[in-house]
Amino acid sequence: MSLRITLAVTRRVLTQLRHDHRTLALLLVLPCLVLGLLRWMYDEQQAVFDTLAPALLALIPFIVMFLVTSVTTLRERSSGTLERLLAMPTGKLDLLLGYALAFGLVAAVQSALAVALCVWPLGMRVDGSVALLVVVAVVDAVCGTAFGLFVSAFARTEFQAVQFMPAVVFPQLLLCGLFLDRDRLPDVLSAVSDVLPLSYAVDAMDAVVAGADGAGEVAGELGVVLGFVALLLALGAATLRRRTP
């Protein structure tokens, strides 16, 4: 572990993003457009928007960061830069944490914009702390990044990496409580939803909207999501091999 190398990786990933104006614009603007569309759909039914928007604030950063990370990491594997970095004094965790930090920062900006849009112009009702909504979204985005880092080990091409998105995201999307409350799911599915990180991310968002003011009140949910982050980063580190066949 070296802080110097971790921060070098973070800075490098952010520089790459800064050069890629289109991706940066998509990262920051797209979530706002989707939420705006949702608000417009329920133009006459503010209450429906109020129940759906918090879940989307949890889902969007997760999905976006999953995609961005899996493709970026795969590019690193196929271009040979990963091999070069691992032949240098780079620790596996330096690389993984460097990525997580970079995309966590991007997610913070992305989520701050999306939350601000929802709460003020779109009038989403929030009884708890607005800042806490952003914190939950960022933790969630980091979870998406960790999934992306892990999954990129199982894809050979960027095309395959993108195909993992439905596999990882859709089951969680269906079972997270957005479509049907988790306690009303069939027993087996309810149990499955209990071990998926997005369920807890959506629960945390709902809790904040319902009045949670301090991080302590959603500590359980955030703890589970962060536990997944740690587990996936550890698994991701295990898939990074200095020596390859």
Add this chain to the structure above:
Amino acid sequence: MMNYATEAAVVVEELVVDRGRTRAVDHVSFVARAGEVTGLLGPSGCGKTSLMRALVGVQVVASGSVTVQGLPAGHRELRDRIGYVTQAPSVYEDLTVDENLRFFAQVLGVGDGQVDEVRQAVDLTERGGSRVAELSGGQRSRVSLAVALLGSPSLLVLDEPTVGLDPVLRQELWGLFHRLAADGAAVLVSSHVMDEAERCDRLLLMREGKLIADDTPGGLLGSTGSADVESAFLTLVGAPAGGAR
């Protein structure tokens, strides 16, 4: 006491590397010394790359041993002492030349001062602000070479660094390799172009995973009674030199 110039930087003993079902490196043994440019020559697919990857410590080896400066290849302490250039340029295409160099300099913990130095050494002084994607193939491979020069490594492992370069530049780079060797580094350069052999202090000829010669260029020509390395190679593999006549 060994003379520094003849100190063994790399000792390879009975190395075997399997890639898939094929034996890429077949019981190869040799010594590469500090202060010398050792050329690894052979046709494409003869096992040069697998052998070089084994020296750097990124290749899974089946048996045998590789010792670099008294330590097993891939040892943690060797990671900032080896400069490694893969055949495909392992740099970030979406970053500029200087951004690439500064990133790898940070990873290695060397000052930004070296960035100008290595950029000059590979004759890219004017292109520091250009994105790698905008450069020609030859320029890209020189960026990759510049990265390998960061941190003044004591072993340079260069896989076909002069492919596709114009003759003037090729000559300059060979001059650079000899200067680095004169400064005390061990330089191992692979090539499939036989006429580059004459520029090496020592030659290793490879074919189908086996080492078929380990000599100085003069010694090789003398022992095979050949006028050039290409004919020497043909003599060694038992083919009629000069083709069927």
